[in-house]
Amino acid sequence: MDARTESDSTPTSSRTSVERKSEREIIVRRTFDGPARLVFEAWTKPELLKRWWVPKSMGMSFLACEADVRAGGKYRFEFLHPSAPTPVAFFGKYLEVVPHSRLVWTNEESNDGAVTTVTFEEKKGKTLLVVHEVYPSKEALDANGGMENAMPETFSQLDELLVDLRSKE
Amino acid sequence: MLKLNHMVQYASAGFDASFAAISDATRRGVLEQLGRADASISDLAEKFHMTLTGMKKHVAVLEQAGLVATEKIGRVRTCRLGSRRLEEEAAWIERYREIWDARFDELDRVVEELKRQEKTDGRKNRK
Numbered sequence: 001m002d003a004r005t006e007s008d009s010t011p012t013s014s015r016t017s018v019e020r021k022s023e024r025e026i027i028v029r030r031t032f033d034g035p036a037r038l039v040f041e042a043w044t045k046p047e048l049l050k051r052w053w054v055p056k057s058m059g060m061s062f063l064a065c066e067a068d069v070r071a072g073g074k075y076r077f078e079f080l081h082p083s084a085p086t087p088v089a090f091f092g093k094y095l096e097v098v099p100h101s102r103l104v105w106t107n108e109e110s111n112d113g114a115v116t117t118v119t120f121e122e123k124k125g126k127t128l129l130v131v132h133e134v135y136p137s138k139e140a141l142d143a144n145g146g147m148e149n150a151m152p153e154t155f156s157q158l159d160e161l162l163v164d165l166r167s168k169e
Numbered sequence: 170m171l172k173l174n175h176m177v178q179y180a181s182a183g184f185d186a187s188f189a190a191i192s193d194a195t196r197r198g199v200l201e202q203l204g205r206a207d208a209s210i211s212d213l214a215e216k217f218h219m220t221l222t223g224m225k226k227h228v229a230v231l232e233q234a235g236l237v238a239t240e241k242i243g244r245v246r247t248c249r250l251g252s253r254r255l256e257e258e259a260a261w262i263e264r265y266r267e268i269w270d271a272r273f274d275e276l277d278r279v280v281e282e283l284k285r286q287e288k289t290d291g292r293k294n295r296k
Contacts (some may be wrong), residue, residue, distance in 0.1 A: 016270040016273055017266070018262050026265065030269070030270075032277060033277070033281075034283065038280055039280055048279055048283075051279055052276040055274070057271050058268070129273075
């Protein structure tokens with residue numbers, strides 16, 4: 001028997017941590033067991049990126065994954081989602097690319113998309129990865145939080161209703 | 170009020186009540202204000218240029234929806250954000266975390282594989 005206690009006592013303990021740093025900012029952290037150059041490679045080679053960016057639980061599948069990873073270069077991800085009649089596209093451009101240490105890109109599929117900064121910090125063969133997203137407003141983060149279709153239904157419904165009501169005002 | 174009570178009987182009532190509560194600009198303002206700091210009803214009335222009675226009504230709607238909790242200490246009724254609001258925020262963060270967690274579990278596998286490949290390639294190169 002393993003002496004360690006099972007994780008059920010701390011169900012939310014996980015290697016991924018999320019912090020809402022401010023009304024417009026959210027930070028995700030995770031340490032990977034590998035050097036920064038390999039983690040960076042997995043973020044910058046489309047054929048690798050498409051293997052992990054959309055976890056199976058999201059119910060989406062990649063149609064296209066193009067990424068010209070250099071400052072000013074563009075990316076475009078297209079997915080099929082069972083609830084969307086046509087493919088869903090996410091696109092933008094890379095603002096900064098520093099090999100093995102830093103990536104910054106825009107999210108331009110909506111008017112209130114975030115600017116995403118990812119840093120890779122290697123320590124003793126492990127890499128601390130920090131994803132920092134800055135949205136133009138609190139509302140944009142509330143609405144976009146959780147990424148592709150992942151926003152809690154209550155919030156999306158609430159938002160839709162608010163839009164309805166405002167248009168009637 | 171009758172309409173609100175009626176809605177509360179339905180399963181989605183909590184949501185409807187929240188929605189009714191925040192469909193009013195003043196009440197949204199009150200929530201925003203309470204997000205910054207707790208306040209008494211008279212503070213709120215003053216801030217929103219409203220009578221005490223008017224503000225009491227707004228706070229009652231927010232309270233019924235679970236968005237605001239009030240507590241009377243002495244002669245002052247203090248308002249703060251209700252637990253439901255906080256729970257929703259915690260749930261929002263948790264949902265966000267789950268997405269990235271699932272994504273990073275897959276990334277773990279990719280990184281593992283790259284490490285293995287590098288090792289194998291390294292061995293080959295030495296030969």
